[in-house]
Amino acid sequence: MKLEKCITEKNVNQNMLNIQYAVRGPILDRAVQIEREIEKGVKKPFERVVRANIGDCHALGQPPITFIRQVLALAACPALMSSPDITDDVKGRVRQILEDCTKGSVGSYSPSNGLNVVRQRVVQYLTARDGVAASPDDIYLGSGASDVIKAVLSLFVQDIDGKPPAVMIPIPQYPLFSGTLSELGLRQANYYLDEEHDWALQVQELERSWREASQDSHVRALVVINPGNPTGQVLTRGNMEDIVNFAYEHQLFIMADEVYQENIISKPFHSFKKVMHEMGAPYSSMELASFVTCSKGWAAECGLRAGFVEAARLQRGVRAALTAARAVAQCPSVLGQCVLDCVMKPPAPGEASYPQFIREKKATQRTLTERASTAYREFNSIPGYSCNTIDGSMFAFPRVELPERAQLAAAELGLKPDEFYCLRLLEETGVCVVPGSGFGQLPGSFHLRTTILHPPDEFQHMMDSIRRFHTTFLNRYS
Template sequence: MSILREINPNVKSIRESEQEIIDRRAGEINAEIEQGLVKHYKEVLDVSFGDAHGMGLKPLTFVRQVLAACIYPSLLLDDSLPLDVRERAQRFLEDCDGGSIGSYPPMIGVRKAWLSVSEFISRRDGIVSNPDNIFITSGSQHGLILLLKLLVQSEGALRTGVLIPVPCYCSFKNALTAQGAVAVPYYLCEEEGWTVQIKELRKALHAARGHCNPMVLYIINPGNPSGHVQSKASIEEVIRFAAEERLFLMADEVYQSFVYGNGREFYSYKKVLSEMGSPYSSNVELASFHTISKGVMGECGLRTGYVELVNIDPEVMRYTSSLFATNLCVPVVGQIALDVMADPPQPGQPSYALYAQQVQSLQRTLMNNVQRTEEVLSGLPGITCQPIMGGIFAFACLHLSQAAIKHAKEKKLEPDLLYCLRLLEDMGLCASPGCEFGQKEGTYHIRICLASPEATMEDVLQRLKSFHLRFIKEFP
């Protein structure tokens, strides 16, 4: 008997995503180019993932210097490294058994990184963060999955429902499926800048009751792929709704260091919850997530982040600790970078000037890419894009003709998947179709990552512009 018959049915129900179809074809095109097949382009540009370093942005020097000194401690004696780099590495190694990052770290994480995260949150929010409520994880996504294991009942009369935004990135939806949870979609309002609307949350919640037990509300702020940033008032409304409906809040805040919109700033859910006072500040259960993969660090491959839990019952915390302990430990190399993210160089230290310059340059690059992308997209007929307030993606709406939609249906493809496949074939530009993330019926979108050097972004936009104008001429 085939072992496939014994696979967890939840896992078997995870379908191939539209992005996998595009990625497979991109791989084939790259192979064709290597074999000498002539194309209109020399290489495939992949803007489908939020991988800043993969797209050509450079890592921060201080991060890599501290990593190097921890990995190869002989560098601690090398005067070519700044003093604060060597001191930082020395302090980190002192918290590692045997003075080596090759030793097992504590399950809670290396003490230096763990305490740095707690102090980072305290500075950010202006309220004390208890390190006992913080768990270092192998990336924010892994933290989300562990929390789902704790919260989700996948058997019985009513499975656990998790309210998720639409649009929402595919890997979280797959994580819900794998855990046996029911995804309860609530639609962000595109016409008003992808805002979270309480009437939509309430509509989704009430529609779900009866076929699942909605217990969790998942929020992404700043948004992925939408690029929206919630106002303080919006966050307060969501917290009141969660309190009223007794929902566990999961706040995905990994893009918090990239906010561009005029008059917009990032407010953490924990800070707003605290400022709302009783009964909300002491009763609403919250998990907030952050990572070194996004923001100015861009260290996707090091796979490290954290989750902070708020207002969790002590008995539940005991089980939570046991669950996170099954992870054994998070790779130490990523914890070094997490420590730097939480505790960067300060004014007066040798590395501060270069660190601040590189961070400002990165933020300026992203801001310029946002402005240039909005400028190009606004000039293209048949494309509209809500203002990009934060994050690293543009999520533009494609107003496709009936001829294009009909052609896609004949090909048995979603219209925006057809658009992205044609964009890849014709221009060597690999982007993500809106159907990958969910969207309102009859609407079509494309997601583009903006985390790249400005010259690369200009190439991306010119390829998109050239293709789009030909596409709408072919399907007027």
């Protein structure tokens, strides 16, 4: 009998075939191939690939915070407690964490929603940030924000009155959301940010999206990314009140992706929880899931996978369901929880680690601010490019005008115009960025997303390469 495959494209979970994640998509795959070709001696018109596809801060040169790494080292190897090179406040922090670990080891499981000491630290952080009391019962630690975002979205996988569930997400958006919706079989209801007004979120656009999606779906939740990814904008307080009011009128659960709050350059950050509280009843009683991560901001510990969700004001049975689902996953990384503990309560004035910590933090923030300013200036100086102000200092999402001949050439190859552009950019300069279509964009517009985290020389090399390429591209296709 002929051996047949048990899993085929026809009988595999069809939802998984629809997942797209452009950040690690075909452009990156080709970049990896090119790197291997260069290693084998294949001649290219450039010396190296510049990876600008993902916001991996440490991979792009951002130095780690010493306090965090010392806590991690001692937590993993308590024998280092005797070292005279480690300050007493680091040792004290590690003792607090290990006292909450089974047998004093970070190699043991923690409670499924996280170590109690770390969750209490999160409560203290949120209470101080918002001026609103937080509860440890609302806190679920995760292996990065991605982990708990998927957990919350899973709560909506249920038809209502014969209609499939839908979730409203911004366009452009971080493709974690579209990819997770595809995986879970949830419908995606797009609402477009207003690029002409600094990527503002217009309530009339929310109404349009809700109205159209409601024709054949039951819209359950509204995702808001603030600060924006990939757009980098920060919502105003008034805009947030309009959004909350919209969600209240349509009985929508708000999912607030607030992971870039530590990357804001000059504007004030308002959490949705704080805004809802200050709006008063009935808004202060609305359900909310707010997400924070250690992968961004001054910590930027992407690889250690640490984050949390504050799931506020859930019905008791819903909370029980979420808790049970988290228990199935055992627990998030305990070393990741150590990082979160440091971010929630960094060294304070008067503690031995504080002088070095504050120098390192300010240096990181200063560098990010400078790069955001440079990226804005450089992109807007390239003919055919336009870039809004970058308030959240991680990415640039410039718009680029593509000639009609280039769009036709892309169609002949079965590619989207901005995908074609980014692929040619990679092949001719070695610069790896992500086409805007991977995040969503208004039809007829074209963008690319790039990180702005590279060291100054590397970033300038990248910008010079883009400028030269774009000039050549226009000459070729105009």
